[in-house]
Amino acid sequence: MERSIENIWKEGFLKSDALIAPKINDLYAQKSIHIIDKFTRMFRINLKAIVVFSFVFLLISYLVGIPIMGIIFFVTLMVLVVINRSLLKSLETIDKGENSYEYLKKFNHWINKQVEINKRIAMFLYPISFMSIILGLWFKDAEGMFLGERLVNKIMIQFPEIDLLFGIPTLGIAIVLLILGLLAFFSGRIYMWDLNLVYGRVFNKMKELMSDLETLNN
Amino acid sequence: MSQDFYNTSITPFSGIIIKLCRAYTSSQEDFEDYYQEVCLQIWRSKDNFRAESEWSTWVYRISLNVCLTLLKKKKNNTQHFVSDSMPYLDTVDNHAFSDESLNLLYDAIRQLSEIDRAIIMLYLEEKSYKEIADIIGTNYNNIGVRVQRIKSRLKKLLDGKIN
Numbered sequence: 001m002e003r004s005i006e007n008i009w010k011e012g013f014l015k016s017d018a019l020i021a022p023k024i025n026d027l028y029a030q031k032s033i034h035i036i037d038k039f040t041r042m043f044r045i046n047l048k049a050i051v052v053f054s055f056v057f058l059l060i061s062y063l064v065g066i067p068i069m070g071i072i073f074f075v076t077l078m079v080l081v082v083i084n085r086s087l088l089k090s091l092e093t094i095d096k097g098e099n100s101y102e103y104l105k106k107f108n109h110w111i112n113k114q115v116e117i118n119k120r121i122a123m124f125l126y127p128i129s130f131m132s133i134i135l136g137l138w139f140k141d142a143e144g145m146f147l148g149e150r151l152v153n154k155i156m157i158q159f160p161e162i163d164l165l166f167g168i169p170t171l172g173i174a175i176v177l178l179i180l181g182l183l184a185f186f187s188g189r190i191y192m193w194d195l196n197l198v199y200g201r202v203f204n205k206m207k208e209l210m211s212d213l214e215t216l217n218n
Numbered sequence: 219m220s221q222d223f224y225n226t227s228i229t230p231f232s233g234i235i236i237k238l239c240r241a242y243t244s245s246q247e248d249f250e251d252y253y254q255e256v257c258l259q260i261w262r263s264k265d266n267f268r269a270e271s272e273w274s275t276w277v278y279r280i281s282l283n284v285c286l287t288l289l290k291k292k293k294n295n296t297q298h299f300v301s302d303s304m305p306y307l308d309t310v311d312n313h314a315f316s317d318e319s320l321n322l323l324y325d326a327i328r329q330l331s332e333i334d335r336a337i338i339m340l341y342l343e344e345k346s347y348k349e350i351a352d353i354i355g356t357n358y359n360n361i362g363v364r365v366q367r368i369k370s371r372l373k374k375l376l377d378g379k380i381n
Contacts, residue, residue, distance in 0.1 A: 012320025101355025212333040216356040
């Protein structure tokens, strides 16, 4: 007679070796491999690195005479840090002792929220970073005048017929605007591509789990 | 973690954790990592326990939630997620039990979707449909139907393998 799965289960676990717990040493000192803890660690490290980098960059920008670049970078990155700190706090409130549906829903919601927010930030961050480089170099002191003005003067000598807008070559403005547009357009996609490369499996798995649980709930 | 906490709050329920972790892992090494992680998360979350449910139910929840969302990198550096799309081949050393029928049953369970694995494990642990629904957070009415479906699938997977 075929055994039922219930019997296989019960009888199998009656054997003495079936439920031997692995030996664990110094558990609390172990590095957690849980995805939430990994996100938390990654976020903390990233935020600290951004803060340190923005201060160092601000200092260097003053020393090399491009403070505008440093200030714009600093302010932009600080906004990024503040926003992501609040995201980090909400991640830490997810209770692993809730029922699986609520737990996964909250985690999934957090993932979607952080992706959406950071995608939007990326759309501004890249163009702002590029603009800060342009402005920083433009307003850099070059022997008593701005580097940008000096460059325009040189261009005017070589190409006296060139069109100017607010004293800047129109072609230059067009190129900068085009790059800004491209950066804004592609930055969200670059961010998603980068994210999917690292966390694509997590996102897919979350989708599968949620869809299965939603089916059970309906 | 204090040895006291481990002895009094985890050891009596280690069977639950072992059974669940075995269903979501494919090697002894992964199993030990999952087991350790579940214990760590129970310890870290213990202050959130509000005695609205029994400690054992809460341990089930933590174990299940950790297993469902654990991401582990294998030693060979390929990212590994135990997935239902990946047929399970348990050929590994001491990860197997000495009871061959139980091994075959676990192999079959590992071929189920992750939620189905959770449901059948809780069912086999003699949890009522209501308890299963509470732990998973789903509609109680659908659990019975799902359990029957999973059992049929397991029977097909085990067909002819166990006498």
